[in-house]
Amino acid sequence: MSACEVKQLNNRRIVLEAKNITKVFPGVKALSNVSLKLREGEVLALLGENGAGKSTLIKVLSGVHNCEEGDVFINGEKVVFNKPSDATEKGISIIHQELNYVGTISVAENIFMGNIPKKGFIIDYPKMYEEARKIMARIGVDINPKEIIGRLTVAQKQLIEIAKVVTDQTKVLIMDEPTSALNDVETENLIKFIHNVAKKGIAIIYISHRFDEIFRIADSVVVLRDGCNVGGMDIQDASREKFVTMMAGRSISDTYIKKEANPGDVVLEARHLSTTHIKDVTFQARYGEITGVYGLLGSGHNDLGPAIFGQERIISGEILVDGKNIKLDTPITAIEHGMAYVPAERKTEGLILNSSIKINMTTAYYSKHKNKKFIDFGKDNSIAKKWIEKFSIKTPSPETKAESLSGGNQQKVVLSKWLELNPKILILNEPTRGIDVGAKIEIYKILDELCQQGLCVIMITSEMEELLTMSDRVMVMHDGLIMADLSGEKISQNNIIKYAMGEQNERDE
Numbered sequence: 001m002s003a004c005e006v007k008q009l010n011n012r013r014i015v016l017e018a019k020n021i022t023k024v025f026p027g028v029k030a031l032s033n034v035s036l037k038l039r040e041g042e043v044l045a046l047l048g049e050n051g052a053g054k055s056t057l058i059k060v061l062s063g064v065h066n067c068e069e070g071d072v073f074i075n076g077e078k079v080v081f082n083k084p085s086d087a088t089e090k091g092i093s094i095i096h097q098e099l100n101y102v103g104t105i106s107v108a109e110n111i112f113m114g115n116i117p118k119k120g121f122i123i124d125y126p127k128m129y130e131e132a133r134k135i136m137a138r139i140g141v142d143i144n145p146k147e148i149i150g151r152l153t154v155a156q157k158q159l160i161e162i163a164k165v166v167t168d169q170t171k172v173l174i175m176d177e178p179t180s181a182l183n184d185v186e187t188e189n190l191i192k193f194i195h196n197v198a199k200k201g202i203a204i205i206y207i208s209h210r211f212d213e214i215f216r217i218a219d220s221v222v223v224l225r226d227g228c229n230v231g232g233m234d235i236q237d238a239s240r241e242k243f244v245t246m247m248a249g250r251s252i253s254d255t256y257i258k259k260e261a262n263p264g265d266v267v268l269e270a271r272h273l274s275t276t277h278i279k280d281v282t283f284q285a286r287y288g289e290i291t292g293v294y295g296l297l298g299s300g301h302n303d304l305g306p307a308i309f310g311q312e313r314i315i316s317g318e319i320l321v322d323g324k325n326i327k328l329d330t331p332i333t334a335i336e337h338g339m340a341y342v343p344a345e346r347k348t349e350g351l352i353l354n355s356s357i358k359i360n361m362t363t364a365y366y367s368k369h370k371n372k373k374f375i376d377f378g379k380d381n382s383i384a385k386k387w388i389e390k391f392s393i394k395t396p397s398p399e400t401k402a403e404s405l406s407g408g409n410q411q412k413v414v415l416s417k418w419l420e421l422n423p424k425i426l427i428l429n430e431p432t433r434g435i436d437v438g439a440k441i442e443i444y445k446i447l448d449e450l451c452q453q454g455l456c457v458i459m460i461t462s463e464m465e466e467l468l469t470m471s472d473r474v475m476v477m478h479d480g481l482i483m484a485d486l487s488g489e490k491i492s493q494n495n496i497i498k499y500a501m502g503e504q505n506e507r508d509e
């Protein structure tokens, strides 16, 4: 954006102002005296480490939480939100970190949930579909309103969520990590969409851990640390280094250089493996090596983990561990053969939300050691303490319920649970989704260290930077097939994208 456009922004009216917001949860001061201002058409990025208070702040601004102290002003008028609909009425629309939909019903029914158009007592389907189409068209979205929502991509679900909350009254649109589950193309589309929304004068608060997109999307940035606003700036004055230093409160590097691998024998082998999503997949993975797996959405890369881990029905093919053919029917068998799988969807697959961090961290351990009939409280406590320290998990205690942790800290709990099993094959699906830069580097360090000690890591990721940083070898998938198996100098962004788009096979073994 040019300097003159920025100046114009400074002249614009302040649409939202938060003054000295303080919010306390039992045992945690999530926000302390936070203030910020937002102008018409401004895109403000909210940055901070996991647990810094970002989601809490926007929940206060959208009527989900009330706060102990502080005031919110819309167009200069003081407002009090006792519930989310109070905020909606004043023109604040929010897309939360976790999408909210019922997967088994149609797009239109989701849009009108609780408010379905009726003729007398009967649902007026033609009207419902027609209105749903109009609501989506308002933000330029064209999705069949009759489609069952569970069949759509994450990006489409998200657009529907946006369509649902954006009304003609919307003055402020708040988005909490909207791109964390999107691929590069979808992220690109969302960025364009946000630019268009901002042009209409709607102000946007945008939370993301991805610096590259923040530089492309934001006019200004506010950084939170430990619940405090530690500074704001225009995007022209910002740099990655500044962000990292402000977020962490000290100077740390945001890059990691992986140690050279020293691969051992083959530990995992897939031969002509097919499921409903992957086709004829054949590869070998070795002890002491990180194999990165990349693909664009729908390429089958996110289905490879569940297939190897016994979560998907295998149509044909076989899996060998240490040269022995194993009959992989359930994850329990996979665990018995030394595998662990960290899923991408932590909320649905990885965590028991209403249980404590400690219980979450030790469930996999007990399912492996079935002979342990009694719970060993001392051991449980030491497991929990170890991982809380190792990953700097932000929690008042190991007894805290997983649901009250911030998104990124939940992901660290899932990772701990599987690492505690001390597996020989670790399969990770989007391991750092939603994780801040400091914690990302911590996770890379731990993976590198484990790899040096001989662990076989299969890292499935949609993040190019992560793939290039951490992989000793890269398998690229397209349309359920492995298109390329790259190592050494052949691992380059251009090469990877070429194969991900479906170019000819290259099996470089």
Ligand SMILES: Nc1ncnc2c1ncn2[C@@H]1O[C@H](COP(=O)(O)OP(=O)(O)OP(=O)(O)O)[C@@H](O)[C@H]1O
Pocket: 025, 026, 028, 029, 030, 048, 049, 050, 051, 052, 053, 054, 055, 056, 057, 394, 395, 403, 404, 405, 406, 407, 408, 409, 434, 436
């Ligand atoms: N409902 C809750 N009950 C208790 N504590 C909570 C609750 N929600 C958040 N917290 C705590 O408040 C702090 C701030 O959490 P918040 O979710 O706002 O972080 P965040 O900046 O959004 O982090 P992330 O990037 O990981 O999503 C954390 O310590 C978290 O554990």
Ligand SMILES: [Mg+2]
Pocket: 054, 055, 056, 097, 176, 406, 407, 408
């Ligand atoms: Mg959050």
